[in-house]
Amino acid sequence: MLPYKSLIVIDRHSAIPVFVQVSEQLNQLIRNGTLAAGQRLPGTRQLAQLLDLNRQTVVAAYDEGLAQGWLESRAGSGTYVAAHVPEVRPQPVAVELPTSKANEQPGYYVQSLPFLKRPVLTNQAGLRLDDGFPDIRLAPMNELSRAYRSYFRWGNPQQHFGYGDTKGHPLLREQLSTHLNETRGLQTTLDNILITRGSIMGIHLSSQALLQPGDVVVTGETTWAGATMNFLKAGATVQTVPVDQHGIDVEALAALCERQPIRLVFVTPHHHYPTTVMLRMDRRVRLLQLANTFGFAILEDDYDYDFHYLSRPILPLASADRRGMVIYIGSLTKSVAPAFRIGYVVAPTAVIDELARLRRIIDRQGDPMLEFAVGQLFKSGELKRHFRKALRTYYARLDRFCDLLTSELTDRVQFGRPDGGLAIWTRFDRAIDMEAVAQRASRSGLFLSSGLAHNPPGQRLNGTRLGFASSTEAELEQSVMILKKVIW
Template sequence: MIPLKTLIVIDKTADASIFLQVAEQLRRLINEGLLPAGQKLPGTRQLAELLQLHRKTVIAAYDELLAEGWLETRAGSGTYVATHLPLVRPQFIGKEVDSESVSEQPGFTFTPKLHLIRPLLLMADGLRLDDGFPDIRLAPMDELARAYRSYFRWGNPQQHFGYGDPKGNRLLREELSVFLNETRALRTTADNILISRGSMMGIYLTSSTILKPGDVAVVGETNWSGANMNFQQAGAELLTIPVDQHGIDVEALAVICERRPVRLVYVTPHHHYPTTVTLPPDRRLRLLQLSRQHGFVILEDDYDYEFHYLRRPILPLASADPHRMVIYIGSLSKSVAPAFRIGYVVAPETVIDEMARLRRIMDRQGDSMLEFAVGQLFRNGDMRRHLKKAHQTYAARCAHFCSLVTNELSDGVQFSQPEGGLAVWATFAPEINLVELAQKAKTAGLMLSDGVAHNPPGKWLNSTRLGFASSTESELEQSVAILRKLTRG
């Protein structure tokens, strides 16, 4: 006799109906082989007494399983587990088996993709010199809340809560088009823009649309690993070119183009990731010339264009591209807060249409309410006011942080004050083990990257990004004081 009284546990505080709990647990016992095909079940009255339930509850559970084909009745005999079910041998977890590993590992095989493995960046509590995150305390939360409320008062509810355009909310695309044309000299309409969930999705859509297995994608020797992963996921062969104090070596790219057909070149020309340097005009012009000559696509990731401090920002490559060889990507995640999963892709309309078709099968549409609300922030000027305030704040923090590092860490850290962005690229003295330093800093209450993710294959840079934007000047002083103590201890 199967001990159903101990195997079926009823939780009367759960949301699920009791008869559904009984049915689900009987179904599980059948799946696990504890109730084999052809096994006779207790009568409804008997099982109700065992479980201390009303008989109608057990009848409802049996009816549910009969309707699904798990059970069958035999006239004058009773209720049985259906005989057509396959024989399953019950398996028991012994003491020597790690129950956690049983829940982690599937019953089938698959091949993990090694290029997808990279550390997960999280917003740490306490002091931090992060990868270059914005300060979420500056985000226009009150203005966003008002814009959200207007979403429920405006227009047709069917429009708001039904399916939308995979390209993104029309209001936001129109406002972004105006904003990009005015601030970056682009020549766009709303139809040239697709709203994505951050720049990562934009790079994924571009890679999947432009690249096919075996194509060559070229990136800097030091580069954002998130972009590299996307190109590898698309099946591209990844080639690297050197990066110096002026950014990517465009002449090294020219040499590759003479030897191999190149399909795509990924650049962050405004503030190269991770080194923060700005690509000078002569290299920009040469890159555009090579693109026209050899026919490769330039994927321009302009992740923090709004934050340039020492002079007026240099206009994007896309603004000087009459031949439409540049796909331009940006994001509000760095401008406002990482939780604002709004990025955008700017490209010719036919390319945007194809990306929208691809996006539709992986993520039917974006967050309509968030996109509408952010569109409202652009329309009424709140977003521009926020960006101006953030620019002033981050410029002051950049200057203060660079002064602190110069005065307190000059014997152990080399850096150049960045022209913009949200982080400083710092190289530590050879006698300072950056991995060990990051571990000691964590123990002391300060989070910073160990820089390993920025090392090209076979090289040890002993460098990392020290983000200043997400910390107040007081917090930056405390962070530098911890580094000073650890590097001189």
């Protein structure tokens, strides 16, 4: 007989019931080959005596093993290890991993792609000069809560608590269509809109639909890494063109088009990421002409269009597109709050239909309740009121922040005052070590990015985005004082 008393150890202080402990340890003895297929187990009375347990505890343990299929009962004979359990041959100790390692590393190959290794930005507690996040404290939470509750009183429960349209809630798509047509000069219906969980999903779906391995995608030499990651994951080759104070160099793009086929051009024309410069009007016209001539698609990410401070902003490329060459992407993440995981893709209906089919295999649908609630906020005018209020607040914070940078960090930083958006692209003196500055600022209670992720290969911009919108004017003053201390 096996030494069951030493093989099965009972922890009477554990929250796990004793019969479960016995059952799991018996299963483990079977898995590692100590108990072989068809081997007879001790009777319940005998094992209870060996382990100093109540017989009913052992009966319950055996019943658990029978239910899970590790054991089988033979009438008039007793309990046995199930005959179907495969034979286990002991492996050399050298190839076995400790249990803790098995929780960390799989026993099979998983490709780790270097370009996917990118820090995840979160809203930091305390003072921050972030990437350009909105102030969550301004979000219309009470209005959203009321609209959310109204979902439970609306319509047919079978309909609105079941599966919905993969393209998104019709109310939100309809309201978004109206909003985009009024504010951005688009000409859409709800059939031109797909609701996504943020703009990144829209970029991912577009990449999967448009790109094949080997296709060429063109971006600015400074650009958003989140988009580039998706292009590379789709198997595309990413090439870049220069970016100056007027946006991407479209003549450099034209030269590329003459040399090779281009499948997709990714742009953030309203406020180029990360430098916030606006794509000049003549370059916008030229970019659309190139798309029509060479047949590439334009993926336009308009991540913060709602906040423009001087006058009516220049309309998106999509508003002047008459050939269906532009896929327009936006979200409410920067307009309201990052927790509002609502983005949208605007494109010809054939493209929207294909993106919706792709969306089904990764995410059957979005959040109908949230989408309904946000649609109600558009319909009631609450979101428009929020945009106006936030715009006034952010404009005042931009003024104050620019004054602080000018008065407190003279000769140490250079920046251009943006016409809109939620961050200022700031270049630091070349003698300043940005990584060290970010670390010292963090120890002093201020979060800011080192900006290293914005450097094109082989270049050192020594700049970063300093987000001002998520901080009050008093918080901005404290932040600049800390920044002044750590760079001097």
